[in-house]
Amino acid sequence: MRNRSIVRSPLRTAQRGFSLIEIILVVVLIGGIVAFAATRILGGGDRAKVNLAKAQVQTLSEKVQQFEMDTGALPQSLEELVQSSASGWLGPYAKEAELKDPWGTALEYRTPGETGPFDIVSLGADRASGGDSTAADIRLE
Numbered sequence: 197m198r199n200r201s202i203v204r205s206p207l208r209t210a211q212r213g214f215s216l217i218e219i220i221l222v223v224v225l226i227g228g229i230v231a232f233a234a235t236r237i238l239g240g241g242d243r244a245k246v247n248l249a250k251a252q253v254q255t256l257s258e259k260v261q262q263f264e265m266d267t268g269a270l271p272q273s274l275e276e277l278v279q280s281s282a283s284g285w286l287g288p289y290a291k292e293a294e295l296k297d298p299w300g301t302a303l304e305y306r307t308p309g310e311t312g313p314f315d316i317v318s319l320g321a322d323r324a325s326g327g328d329s330t331a332a333d334i335r336l337e
Contacts, residue, residue: 242321245298249318249334252297256316257336259289260305270314274305297334299323 259277264270267282276282277290296302297318309315318334319325325333 245321246334248298249320252294253303253316253318253334253336256290256294256303257314260314260316263287263289270307271305272307274303274316 256274256277260271260274263277263280263282263285266286267280267284269282271277271280271282274290274295278288278292278295280287297320299318299321301319301323304317304319305314306317307314315335320332320334
């Protein structure tokens with residue numbers, strides 16, 4: 197009988213798995229990268245909503261002016277852009293969905309306005325008067 201000795205390959209003994217600390221470190225680093233990317237992406241969404249609200253206020257202001265040119269008077273509310281019995285009314289000038297800002301809050305219509313015959317205001321992300329950044333009120337400039 198031959199004496200067979202088990203010879204281990206030098207490559208097998210050199211291989212080893214990751215330690216628990218190395219795995220935790222990688223998971224923490226990946227989590228940090230994901231958190232950073234998520235805040236950048238979500239912050240961009242808020243800025244996009246602010247820009248959309250600005251465009252919406254501008255467009256609705258033009259529709260109010262069109263209503264005034266057709267009927268000879270400003271509407272009493274934004275709902276009159278959708279449906280009205282005013283003399284000379286050639287609408288609808290807007291859809292019901294256009295009367296809400298990107299956060300789902302009804303746009304405020306004030307006549308007379310602070311700086312002109314009327315104001316259209318979005319209250320921003322906080323849905324309350326005042327605020328700053330994405331929570332600031334958005335009005336025609």
